[in-house]
Amino acid sequence: MAFALGLGLALTMHALPAAAQGMGLSFAGLQNVRGLPVEIKADNLQVNNQTGETVFTGDAVLGQGDMRLAAPQIRIIYAAAGDGSIERLEASGGVTLVTADEAAEAQSAVYEVAAGTVRMTGSVLLTQGRNVLSGDSLxxxxRTEQGRMEGQVRTLIQTAP
Structure with missing residues (x-):
């Protein structure tokens, strides 16, 4: 299962103070895991060859390099072409995504591989170092390294002493 979650997460926030735009929220650590082997651990695995879905449930953890994606359920939907490529990855039930320098939490996350988009929804919390950004959806x-946080957006920027 060649899953490369290359999230180049550089956010452009229009509703935040000017200082927030310089936060540098990039999830750059995820770029470093591309091409590395993927390991998935879970309590259960269900494969449906007719629909092209693989579902890992029960404390599912996907690891690639120093990146970890954890959720009660991780669903992998393969492309209809039958070449083994992944079309979409869905994590639900409370999602945690961690790299060496950053972390994100949400109720669910969807990575559309072909479109190159990631959507996290439900009480999203994004941290980088001491800075924190939260909202309803991210x-x-x-590809463009552009993003938006929507719904009850809050940010905490730690300034140097």
Whole structure:
């Protein structure tokens, strides 16, 4: 299962103070895991060859390099072409995504591989170092490195002493 979650997460926030735009929220650590082997651990695995879905449930953890994606359920939907490529990855039930320097939490996350987009929804919390950004949903276009946080957006920027 060649899953490369290359999230180049550089956010452009229009509703935040000017200082927030310089936060540098990039999830750059995810770029470093591309091409590395993927390991998935879970309590259960269900494969449906007719629909092209693989579902990992029960403390599912997907690891690639120093990136970890954990959720009660991780669903992998393969492309109809039958070449083994992944069309979409869905994590639900409370999602945690961690790299060496950053972390994100949400109720669910969807990575559309072909479109190069990631959407996290439900009480999204994004941290980088001491800075924190939260909202109802986060959408990121990996190709353009543009994103938006929507719904009850709050940010905490730690300034140097």
């Amino acid at each position: 959408f990121v276009d990996l």
